[in-house]
Every structure is written in structure tokens, then in C-alpha cells.
Amino acid sequence: MKPVGFIGLGNMGGRMTACLTRSGASVVGFDTRLELAAALGAEPAAMPREVAERADIVLMSLPDSTVVEAVMNGDAGVLAGCRAGQVVVDLSTADPASTRRLHGLLADRGVDYLDAGISGGAAAAEKGALTLMVGGTVSALDAVRPTLEAFSSKIFHVGESGSGHATKLLNNFLNAVSLAATAEVMVAAKKAGLDLATVLEVLNASSGVNFATLNRFPRIIEGDYLEGGLTNTLMMKDVTLYAGYVSQLGVASLNSAGPLASFGLARGLGYADRISNTVVDAIGDISGGVRVADQSTTEDEEQS
Incomplete structure (x- = not known):
């Protein structure tokens, strides 16, 4: 049986690749950081074209459409190595117009192209519990579903x-709106002298409840920023693309002005490559140096 191909072995792609190898799948992987493939238990490939030549199913997890198109095109690209009967699955966050163009180019070669948006972040990727939202033909999705189920629990x-x-x-x-708005509210609650854990309990039992109040801030106020997820730069990119x-x-x-301002602020204040949850610190910085996290917990973690 041919290996599964995976292009882009970074924060999310690396975790999905690890799920595949743990499931017993043979994986051939490519990343510009050539050492990543072997570290994840995959066979290294020298270029995207090699991945396409060796695999029937090619998965990609890349930053944006510009990178996706660069990986697809050229003498070293996926298009140069693909063949009829293959399925290429793009797990990136990408421009739908670019996706449709690539779908047409691959269809001309007899290759199915699925665009599979993912949700759940690094924690869900680690556990193989991502949610996938897939565009393309049902038949192509059925063909790759067993492979996708290695790292996802819900596929739509x-x-x-x-x-x-x-x-x-x-x-x-x-996601961006709720995170940015909740960060602002938590800074306000801190400045108002409210107990943040109690505020979160109230929000989660009331109409202000959202993913950030349920899953992010209970950890953030304890000093755990859930590092490893989407950065402020990538969040800004996604909102701009939206x-x-x-x-x-x-x-x-x-409603896009709020998160654009919030994550733009975070980037400008030096949090560009930090997880987007640190937007709360950026808002705190311009609100009098407020920190909603338990500082003693944060200092203990930094010293350990």
C-alpha cells in the first residue's frame, strides 16, 4: 500500500501527521524544515512533487493560499507529480476563489481536490479530535474518509x-470576534475589581457565553495561555481574508473592525508570533498594564 502524503508539518500539520503515524499509516512528508518529517515518524521527501509521485492521497496544511499555490505550481510542485485517480486534500485556511482555481487545474488531470477547513486547534489535533468542513465531491470524500478519521472526530x-x-x-x-470581545471584557472585569472566575461562571450561565468564555479564559486566568494554537498574525490573516x-x-x-483592531494591536505590541489568546495582554497593555492571568502561577511556570 502506498503511503499517505503530507505537505506542511508545522503546528497543525505536524500534529495531524503524528496522528496518522500513530494509527499505523505510512506517511511521506515534506516541509521546508526538512528535519520535521523524520521526527514525526514520516519518510522525508525532498519536494512537494515527490510527495505527489509517491502517494495516492496527498494532504496539505499550509499558512495561506499564496503558499498553497506555490506548493502546487512549478517543476517541484504537486501538479508536476500528480496523476489521475489521486485525491489532494487541502487542510489550510485559504481563499475559496484560489481553491476553486486549483480544483479546476487538478480536475483537468483527473485528480480530485477537496478543501477541508479544520477547527479545534492544537489540542484537538493532538487528540485526533478535529472537526472538518469539506468541499468537493462526496465520492472523493468517501475515498479519503478513513484517512481523515485518524485526526478528526467530526467530518461534514x-x-x-x-x-x-x-x-x-x-x-x-x-472565533476571532468572541476571543477579542471576551479579552476586552476580562480586562474590564479585572479593572473593576471583580473576581474573574466568578465572572466567567456568570457568563457561562448567561447570554454572553461563547467558546472563549467556556474553553479559553478559565485557563488563561490561571496563567495557562494554551500555547501552540493560532498566532495573532494568523488570526489577523484569517479575519482579513474573511x-x-x-x-x-x-x-x-x-463587525470585522473589532477583531482587526484587537489582533492588529497585538501584532504591533510584540505578540505577533504568540498564541492569539495573548490578545488579552495587548488590550491590558494599553489599559494600564493589566494582566488577567494569575501572576504567581505564570511566574512559577516560567521558572520551571
Whole structure:
């Protein structure tokens, strides 16, 4: 049996690759950091083209459409090595218009292209419990479903090519709004002298409940920022991509200004490559140097 191909072995791709190898799958992997493949138990490939030549199923987890297109095109790219009957699955956060263009190029070669947006973050990837929203043909999804189930617990077929990445942009935008807004509220609660754990209990039993109040801030106020997830730079990229996408649809994006300002602030204040949860520290910085995290816990972790 041919190995599964995986291109992009970073924060999320590396965790998904580890799930595959733990499940017993043979994986051939490529990343610009050539040492990553072997560290994850995968056979290293010298270029994306080699991955396509050696695998029937090729998975990609890359930062954005610019990188996806670079990996697909050129003499060393996936298109140069692909053949009829293959399935390429793009697990990146990408521009749906670019996705549809690539779908057409691969279809001309008899290759199915699925765009599979992912949700759940690093923790879910680690456990193999991601949620996937997949665009493309049902038959192609059925063919690769056993492979995808190695790192995902919920797989939704959401429509034709581009639909998976479109759904991912919508989801990521709501994630950005709730995270940025909750960060602001927690800084305000701290300055008001409120007990943050109690505030979170109230929010989670009330109409203000959201993913950030349920899953992020109970840990953040204890000094655990859940490192390893989406950075402020990547969150800013996703919100910008969302705003451009809905503009193409003719939808007024009245609520994108908040997260763009919040994550832009975080980037400007030196948190660009830190997990997006640190947006609360950026807001705290310009609000009088507020920290919602338990400082004694944070200092203990830094010393250990």
C-alpha cells in the first residue's frame, strides 16, 4: 500500500501527521524544515512533487493560499507529480476563489481536490479530535474518509469546491470576534475589581457565553495561555481574508473592525508570533498594564 502524503508539518500539520503515524499509516512528508518529517515518524521527501509521485492521497496544511499555490505550481510542485485517480486534500485556511482555481487545474488531470477547513486547534489535533468542513465531491470524500478519521472526530460535507474553505472563514471570524470581545471584557472585569472566575461562571450561565468564555479564559486566568494554537498574525490573516471574501459576496462586514483592531494591536505590541489568546495582554497593555492571568502561577511556570 502506498503511503499517505503530507505537505506542511508545522503546528497543525505536524500534529495531524503524528496522528496518522500513530494509527499505523505510512506517511511521506515534506516541509521546508526538512528535519520535521523524520521526527514525526514520516519518510522525508525532498519536494512537494515527490510527495505527489509517491502517494495516492496527498494532504496539505499550509499558512495561506499564496503558499498553497506555490506548493502546487512549478517543476517541484504537486501538479508536476500528480496523476489521475489521486485525491489532494487541502487542510489550510485559504481563499475559496484560489481553491476553486486549483480544483479546476487538478480536475483537468483527473485528480480530485477537496478543501477541508479544520477547527479545534492544537489540542484537538493532538487528540485526533478535529472537526472538518469539506468541499468537493462526496465520492472523493468517501475515498479519503478513513484517512481523515485518524485526526478528526467530526467530518461534514458542506458543498462543492470552495465550500469547505468558505465555511472555515465564517467559523474563524466568529472565533476571532468572541476571543477579542471576551479579552476586552476580562480586562474590564479585572479593572473593576471583580473576581474573574466568578465572572466567567456568570457568563457561562448567561447570554454572553461563547467558546472563549467556556474553553479559553478559565485557563488563561490561571496563567495557562494554551500555547501552540493560532498566532495573532494568523488570526489577523484569517479575519482579513474573511472581510475580503464577504465583500466579494456583497455582504457588509460591520463587525470585522473589532477583531482587526484587537489582533492588529497585538501584532504591533510584540505578540505577533504568540498564541492569539495573548490578545488579552495587548488590550491590558494599553489599559494600564493589566494582566488577567494569575501572576504567581505564570511566574512559577516560567521558572520551571
